[in-house]
Amino acid sequence: MTDKKVEKKYAVVDLEATSASATAQIIQVGIVIIEQGKIVQTYETDVNPHESLTKHITDLTGITDEQLSKAPDFSEVASPIFELIKDCIFVAHNVKFDANLLAEHLFFNGYELRTPRVDTVELSQVFYPTMERYRLSDLSLNLKLNLEHAHTAIADAYATAELLLKLREKIANLPKLTVENILAYADNLLFESRLVIDEVFSQMSPELPKGFVEVHNLVVKKPEPLLSERHLAADFTRNLALLDLDERPAQLAFAGKIAECYDDPRPVFIQGQAGIGKTYGYLLPLLSKVQDQKIIVTVPTKALQDQIMNQEGRRLAEVFHINCHSLKSPQNYIKLDNFAASLEREDKNRLVNRYKMKLLVWLTQTRTGSLDEIRQKQRFEAYFDEIRHDGNLSNKSAFWDIDFWNLSYERSKSCRVLVTNHAYFLTRIEDDKDFIKGHILVVDEAQKLFLNLEQFSRRQVKLNPIMKSLHELLEKPANHLQKRILESLQFELSNLIVQFYQNNQKIIPKHQVEKIRQDLLEVNSSDFLELKEALAPVFSDFWLSQEWSQEHRLTDLNSARSDLMTLSNFLPETAKSYFVSATLDISDRVSLPNLLGFEDYDFIRLPQEATQGQTIWLDSSMPNIPSLSSQDYASILSDKVKKLRQLRQPILVLFTAKEIMFSVSELLDEAHINHLCQHKNGHAANIKNRFDKGESSILLGTGAFWEGVDFANQDRLIEVITRLPFDNPQEHFTKKLKRQLSLAGKKPFYDYSLPVTVLRLKQAIGRSKRKEYQRSAVVILDNRILSKSYGPLIYQSLNQEFPLKVQNFDRILSEMAQFFKNI
Structure with a gap:
């Protein structure tokens, strides 16, 4: 007689209730039964709570008091619900709320629910380690779950049931050794969630699937072999067609200049309109023109670096078999030696153990080993600091052949296109001049390299x-x-x-x-x-x-550093250097090549049209800031934010000083206005994510929000620039820089401080317009652009790229309302 394994029976439950509190009344029940890996039964019912619903619950669920007045009492449905689920494993998305609330209602009606509980939120966090959010709506979007009527009990229960089946399938497709390692920590999961893993594990084959390698009890993907490169056509439009892309006149002109200037030994600066498709505009002509030479592309942020690899890099590999590689600093990669050591250690922290499970799954799917792929690290950053790579790897390491940093470093020597970021690029060429020597260099968004160079010097x-x-x-x-x-x-x-x-x-x-x-x-x-x-x-x-x-x-x-750094002195000799950006001209006196220290260069300005969907207003009614007390200044700013709030659009408010930001935040708190404030409600990435999710329509920020945080998720946005971002003249570095420039015969303010401020200002304005369909309204609350002798230089520089208006604040409010209305 053979021993037939009996698969467990699951009851996937979702409740809608009068509130999220423990004392809530159930208003709707949805149940989906899973047996033998299939959905076999569903149950749904409304429940009369005998109390009125809040407007929030009605808006959220679509359930009305009139609808529930005709529904049965819970006592009338308690028996069929209990009989349906009593011998099942209880599953829910955030199981604690649903299971406790249902068990309590059943208990008051004479039924004791003692079923094991499984939480699909935590299982999703473990087995889908690279997702940003784990709400049912987000998972449904990413995993293509059926959730047409969110926040109705049966729809949410059905989507959760599909999620459970997806999770079982995901676990079943993992190497058995990985799942075995995960089970060593599975008691750290909420309630009895490990039961799902146990059931799948019992049916898994011990054989290691193809495409994986096991080293000292860790399973990772086998490194990908290099592709055999195909030649590109000489014609740019032919290559576009092969990539299934349409021709764009501005992109064709840009690509033509890239090809035309290649034989000029001087560095080339090309100023082109944002959004014309510059990445393909420089990669395709260079790959076509030079068959054997490496192209090194440096971009402002790691996020953009990943974007290029996932979009242009992936398509170039698919169509032309071009070997593209992304290179970051060692600290971005996991060090397998350290991770393996952490697995040997018994941690009492449940969250750390959940991260261990999460990373074991991630190692079976990552090609890069970059910890940037893991989301929600901030909840226990100390653990990730422990397992980050330090760039040092003993040749006696058990993981030498599969170490991600080591493989990345070696692959960077053989690939045709290497993509990196400005911060690491500067670090690397300081340590290794041969890194770009004799290669083609493309500096994308070159104005930001200058700002990185400035930060690199301190x-x-x-x-x-x-x-x-x-x-x-x-x-x-x-x-x-x-x-x-x-x-x-x-x-x-x-x-x-x-x-x-x-x-x-x-x-x-x-x-x-x-x-x-x-x-x-x-x-x-x-x-x-x-x-x-x-x-x-x-x-x-x-x-x-x-x-x-x-x-x-x-x-x-x-x-x-002791000396002011210039890129021209810092940069090794390349085969060819291109600096591309939409912002190379800064003022009549200064351009980006000047700031980077270049004297002999070619400068090409392609025709530019004013940015569409973005307008800047200068507030002519704003008083002179230095004449205001801190209290009065904060009061004026908070009043303007309150008035802008009436436009019912998301608002980003940028500050140059934390003290004023906190003062404005306190005034908004006193007025009971919901908002998020950097350093008060979390660090930049955390509150940015919360802002994107709609937790608040007002975000107060400084620092990173001027430089590296993009707002691509808001279709509409109001950006408030409270003050021009000048360096603090009393800072030690600023004073030293001023002395050095003066000794060199330059005018520190006009030749350096003002151009850098303009760059920062443009960079901040660009944060709010990242996609073609976006609409952003920017208001600058600093009248020095209108009152100081240097103001016309800032005005002129901004007006070259953006529609610019000068109005009093009341008129600005009116024009902004019309601006958003005309979408």
Whole structure:
């Protein structure tokens, strides 16, 4: 007699209720029964709660009081519900709420529900590790689940049932060894969620599927072999057709200039309209013209780097078999040695153990090993810092042949197109001049490389979290020697902070820098990485500064190079260099080539049309900011935000100082206006995601929101620039820079400070217009553009790219309303 395995029976349940609280009344029940891996039965009913629904619940679910007045009491449906699910595993998306609420209602009617519980939210987080969000609506979109009538109980239950089947299928297609490793941590899942994994595991084949390799109990994808490259056509439009792309006149003109200028030995700067398709515009003619040479493309952000690889890079590989590769700094990759060591360690933190499961799944699907692919890392960033690569890999490592950073580094030598980002590009060419020597270089959005170069010449690290980490490490030092080193480091940093606040000693003496450097050399290589970078030998000037967060004072350690860096001196000799952007002209006095230090270059300006779907207003009624007290300034800004709120559009408010941002936030709190504030409600990425999800229609931000955060998810957006982003003239670096420029015979303000401010301003404005269909209205609340002698230079530079209007604030409100109405 054969032993036939009996598959478990699942009841997938969703409830709609009068609220999300524990005391809520059920108003709708949806149940889907799964047996033998198939949906075999459904059940649905309305329930009369004998109380009125809130407008929110009616709007959310579409259920009305009139509809429920005709529905049965729960007591009338309790028996059939209990009989249907009593011998099943209870499944729900956020099972705690549904199971507790239903069990309580059944108990009051004489039925005790003791079924095991499975949560599809947490299972989805483990087995779909690269998703941004795990709401049922998001999962339905990504996994093509049937959810036509969201927030009705049966529709949500049916979609959750389909999700459960997808999860079972996903688990079944994983290598058995991976699932076995996951089960070692599965008791950390909520309730009895591991039952789904156990059931699938019992039926899995032990054979390792094709395309995978197992090394020391870890399973990863086999590295992809290099493609045999096909030749591109000499004609640009022919290559476009092969890629199934339409011709665009502006793109054709841009590509023509790329090809035409190749034989000119000088670097070429090409200013072209945003949105013309510049990536194909430079890649196709260069790949066609030069058959054997490597093309290195550097772009502003890792996000854009990934986008190019996933779109243009993928299509070039599919159609022409071009080997494209993305290269990031080592810290972006997982270090398998460290990850394997963490698996051997028993962690009591449930969240860390869930990340281990998540990463085991991810290793079977990633081709890059880039931790940027993993979402929601911020909930336990310390663990990811532990497993990040440090660029050091022993040739005795068990994972040498499959180490992602090692493979990426080696592949970068053989690929035809290499895509990187500005920050890593600068780091790499400083360490390895041969990286681009003799190759073709394309700097995309070249104006941002200059801003990266400026940041590359200095560093800043916050000492508060470092002091906290030191305190935690000293509670359980690895050994006596480690304890002495950590105590020495703690003493040196504490002494710096005391001298700064008690004696106003800002400059850090060289002997103290050397002592801290020595201590850092002897601590674990992955600890205090930011501090090590800030104290690197390339920096010569070190000083302390302070800033205020919402709750306490922060102390910053700053470092800078002795000389002002120019790209022309820093860049190795290339076969050809292209600098492309929509923003190369800055003012009549300064262009980007000047700022980068180039004297002999070719500058091509392609025809530009004014940006569509975006308008800038300058507020002529704004008073002179320096004449205002901080309190009055914050009050004026909060009043303007309140008025803009009446337009019922998402609002991004950019500040140059945290203190004013927090003051405005407090005033909005006092007025009971819901908003998100950076550093108060979370870091930039976190509150950006919450803003995108619609948790609030107002976001207050600084820092990263000027530079690297795009707002592509908002079809409409109001952007408020509270102040022009000039450098602080009292900052140590700014003063030093001013002296150096003056000695070189330049005018520091007009030749540097003003152009950099214009670049930052344009960059911030560009954050709100990332797609063709978007509409963004920008209001600048700084009248220096209208009142200062340098104002016309800013006005002229902005007016070249954007429709620009000068109005009082009331008129701006009226025109903005019409602007959004005309969509």
